Amino acid sequence: MRAERVVAFCFAASAVASLGLLVVYAVGGDAQLEGLLLGIALGGLGVGVLVWARRLLHEDETTEARPPLGSSDAAMERTTDALEDEEVSRRSLLVRMLLGAGGSLAAALAIPALSLGPRPGQSLFRTEWTRGKRLVDVDGNPLRPEMVRAGAVQTVFPEGQVGVADAQTLLLRVDPDDLQLPEGREDWAPEGVVGYSKICTHAGCPVGLYRAQSHELLCPCHQSTFDVLRGAVPTFGPADRPLPQLPIEVDSDGYLVASGDFSEPVGPGFWNLPQ
């Protein structure tokens, strides 16, 4: 009898919570109360049913036979006989042609899937940076070398293309005497202002963190670390290629401009990326 009362109480609690749910909804709703009441409404029913099953259903353990799943040899033979049909098995030419035509149809039907995307073409190898394009900050303002603060990092874009993902560039100022850029890049960093692609060469995340004291750029996704002073070569983490460097010069008006595209294609690697 006690179990019956427990079950009845559970069901009653559930019904009360359901009514409460209606009221809460009617007066404007509240996520916490809704979750709480729905939990009680479902839980009351559930616990009631479980107590009912455990305490009031007196079922004895029973046993059922488990005949083997495999069929008898005779049955198997009858089935294979039914499958065999002279007009199917004998006509091997027709069977082969049927399969061939079906395969061709499948290929023809799969081809429209190519409409899903363009061919990569040259898009992975180039960015919007071209010779003479001004570097602008996220608000679109052009920058002079003296506006780039040391010890900080900012994101710049080609003028007129703020927010374009594969052109995003990190701009930093370091002491020119500390810079050890790879050969041929001696004049890529006027007054120690150096620019690197912000897209990690590992998995493409924006390289968002800068450890100013050690001059390291750090990708927060997988912790690849790049040495700003040495052409952004990777020093830790899963990235194996340096961040591509943007060649920078100062134009006749004193503003920072690119003197070409990045040193390498930006972003994560792919099979025909030139090494």
Next chain:
Amino acid sequence: MNVRVLGWFDDRLGIATTARRGLRKVFPDHWSFLLGEIALFCFVILVATGTFLTLFYRPDAAEVVYQGPYAPLQGREVSAAYESVMRISFEVRAGLVMRQIHHWAALVFVAAVVVHAMRIFFTGAFRKPRELNWLIGVVLLILALGAGFTGYSLPDDLLSGTGLRIAYSVLISVPFVGPYLAFLAFGGEFPTSGIISRLFVMHVMLLPALMIGLIVAHLAILWRQKHAQFAGGRATETNVVGKPFWPGQVFKSVGLLLVTGSVLAFMGGLIQINPVWDYGPFNPTVVSAPAQPDWYIGWLEGALRLFPPLDIEIFGILIPSPFIPGVVIPGIAFGLMALWPFVEARMTGDSEPHHLLDRPRDVPFRTGIGVAALIFFLLLTLAGGNDVMAIMFDVQVEAVTNVLRIGVIVLPALGGLIAHRMAVQLQSSAPSTPARRVRLRRNPEGGFDED
């Protein structure tokens, strides 16, 4: 049931005998057999809450100006998709609780699937004749991960956008076809505006349809083959010992469905999850730190974080470092998992059907392999949070990574050996099948009868 209703159906379908057999069908009883049911019930709840969300969500990357009640974002340009998720969270009545129940249910769903698969593995329930259901289960696990990841990406927030970007980078790393695959999947170079609507179709149509079909097949095969059972009592290879389907099993399953729903409702109402208003809308030039995916993607993220900087170059072909942890390791993991029943049957030379379950100690080799695999995935998952651990233990993130790089090689082997050793030890200290349980009843004469 009302005799007249049953009669009405029986006159048209002739189902009385089949129905009775079904109602009397015997199901063995063990708590671990409920794990798969919990997964099933989470799926039911996901479909129910997901249907509600679909009615309000907009799979659209077009930029709109946010003008809703959440003050910090007012006036910001966000995608229509993100705006609709904000509306579900702040303006649709009961929207937030539905969204949070849906997200929690997804996390618990994958967890239940994984623990269910562990039960099947460690008890040898995948052996003949159940290899088919094991294969279906592995496919369902992969689809569950896919459904989780596509759903997680739909709000178009900063955190999930970062996840999509990593998925793109893994795809593009595949030798020869990577760039084509990535451009086909995303509709061009990342970031693209078309990806949201594609993820939406996958998440609300293709993946659920596939999963429903496979779940039906999974249960139909279970019904046909009859549930496996533990040894002990009267259980043998040629019988099924347990309680009938009706009413006990039905009551228990309905109760479990309701309790699962209840727990998820409490979680959805009281524990905040995926607050996309905190993350902000996706912006391809910004990233948040530390950033962790939902738990079931953590092992892939961890593999990417731990893998050494190894861009392999063969004959001028570049194999970028994300390829091995992002494609090869998951491929091998799921491949081995799918083939395990056949690998084990080949190794043991066992082609007999098995309906009595092993205890983990009965097969030390399998138990060792399973424990090693679990430790491997656990460590990779931990590695997915290496930056969080570095903050928590106040050490350099490089140190955490280096320790885990060694650990992920050494500890699985060590753990597997210890598990093997323990299984052997337990075997020798206890009989391989538990003693028959005997219930005694006092009779009126004062003696005892076996019940």
